[in-house]
Amino acid sequence: MVARLPARRFFSQSRSQSSDAAAAATAFLSRFQSRGPQTRTQTLDANQLQLLSLTLGRPSIFPRAPSLAHSPPPVDTAVPPGYHLVYFTPAFTESELGADGTDASYNPDAPFTRRMWAGGEVLWPRGPDGKPNPLRVGQQVSETTRVLSAEPKVVKKTGEDMIVVAVEKAFANEQGVSIVDRRNWVFRKALPTPSAASAPPSSVPLSNASHLATPHPAASTIVTEGKTHARTLVQTPVTLFRFSALTFNPHKIHYSLPWARDVEGHKDIVVHGPLNLITILDLWRDIHSQAQPVGARPLLAPQRILYRATSPLYAGDEYRVVLEEGDGDVSHVQILAPGGSRGHEGGDSCLNRLSSLMHSRYHG
Numbered sequence: 434m435v436a437r438l439p440a441r442r443f444f445s446q447s448r449s450q451s452s453d454a455a456a457a458a459t460a461f462l463s464r465f466q467s468r469g470p471q472t473r474t475q476t477l478d479a480n481q482l483q484l485l486s487l488t489l490g491r492p493s494i495f496p497r498a499p500s501l502a503h504s505p506p507p508v509d510t511a512v513p514p515g516y517h518l519v520y521f522t523p524a525f526t527e528s529e530l531g532a533d534g535t536d537a538s539y540n541p542d543a544p545f546t547r548r549m550w551a552g553g554e555v556l557w558p559r560g561p562d563g564k565p566n567p568l569r570v571g572q573q574v575s576e577t578t579r580v581l582s583a584e585p586k587v588v589k590k591t592g593e594d595m596i597v598v599a600v601e602k603a604f605a606n607e608q609g610v611s612i613v614d615r616r617n618w619v620f621r622k623a624l625p626t627p628s629a630a631s632a633p634p635s636s637v638p639l640s641n642a643s644h645l646a647t648p649h650p651a652a653s654t655i656v657t658e659g660k661t662h663a664r665t666l667v668q669t670p671v672t673l674f675r676f677s678a679l680t681f682n683p684h685k686i687h688y689s690l691p692w693a694r695d696v697e698g699h700k701d702i703v704v705h706g707p708l709n710l711i712t713i714l715d716l717w718r719d720i721h722s723q724a725q726p727v728g729a730r731p732l733l734a735p736q737r738i739l740y741r742a743t744s745p746l747y748a749g750d751e752y753r754v755v756l757e758e759g760d761g762d763v764s765h766v767q768i769l770a771p772g773g774s775r776g777h778e779g780g781d782s783c784l785n786r787l788s789s790l791m792h793s794r795y796h797g
Contacts, residue, residue, distance in 0.1 A: 555614045
């Protein structure tokens with residue numbers, strides 16, 4: 434049996450939803466289902482893996498592995514869980530992007546073009562021997578994308594219409610499917626974009642602290658009390674810029690303070706949801722790696738993670754990733770905001786603080 438997240442909802446289906454949202458969702462689903470699955474192939478590059486690990490403050494891919502300071506990892510190095518996100522990046526010219534910088538490849542029709550990453554699940558299937566099939570540096574890998582659903586919803590807090598799109602990406606090497614990555618994207622109505630001449634002064638207090646922040650590396654100390662493990666992190670604007678570059682993600686809320694503050698209403702630039710997902714998986718990986726004897730094979734992947742994003746985290750925020758080992762193979766992980774508060778439910782303009790469950794049986 435695979436554990437699932439508690440039934441917590443920050444948006445709901447409603448009879449009051451507009452016909453515009455329902456029509457846009459229906460048209461979107463019809464358009465993409467008629468196209469069928471879309472497949473791309475790519476040879477996994479060692480440089481991407483090296484640069485991501487260094488961006489995360491991790492000087493080596495695995496404990497006791499060679500330093501990445503002067504050379505990338507060798508061919509056949511296993512891609513750690515979550516690190517597949519720096520491959521198969523979107524490939525569009527700037528003129529094809531939305532006003533907020535996002536690629537519009539899986540957007541519903543206007544006005545529902547304001548995309549946010551709301552959550553999802555990632556699975557690492559096991560073979561007949563019970564072991565995962567990791568992606569490795571140098572392999573030719575295929576990514577197959579298909580749209581699973583598109584549903585009109587209503588933000589419970591504000592009554593705003595939105596469309597929730599579920600997309601599945603399956604990554605396969607010559608041994609078969611390695612990763613199944615299901616993502617839920619929320620599309621809300623686009624905000625008006627002020628011109629440079631007419632933009633009013635922002636009502637959001639200007640935060641300069643993030644641009645002076647000192648990072649807490651992603652491989653920083655783990656504090657353990659019983660079955661609870663925690664790591665404190667701070668993401669800086671430099672980290673967010675480098676992660677945006679590696680994932681070729683031009684969404685302006687992650688690097689443009691004027692856009693994030695004056696257009697979207699944030700206090701600062703926003704930490705990427707996928708970056709937080711990687712920090713959760715890295716914490717899980719590091720905890721289990723500590724229990725392995727010297728010379729053991731690097732830990733490869735959990736069986737599954739289900740996650741939900743509920744509210745923004747910003748550059749310069751000090752926050753904690755907390756993993757609680759549960760009964761059997763299931764762990765509960767939360768990212769706690771400054772002051773220890775939990776990510777709240779509601780209609781935030783960006784959904785970015787994570788809560789997740791992990792089905793964690795593994796083979797090292």
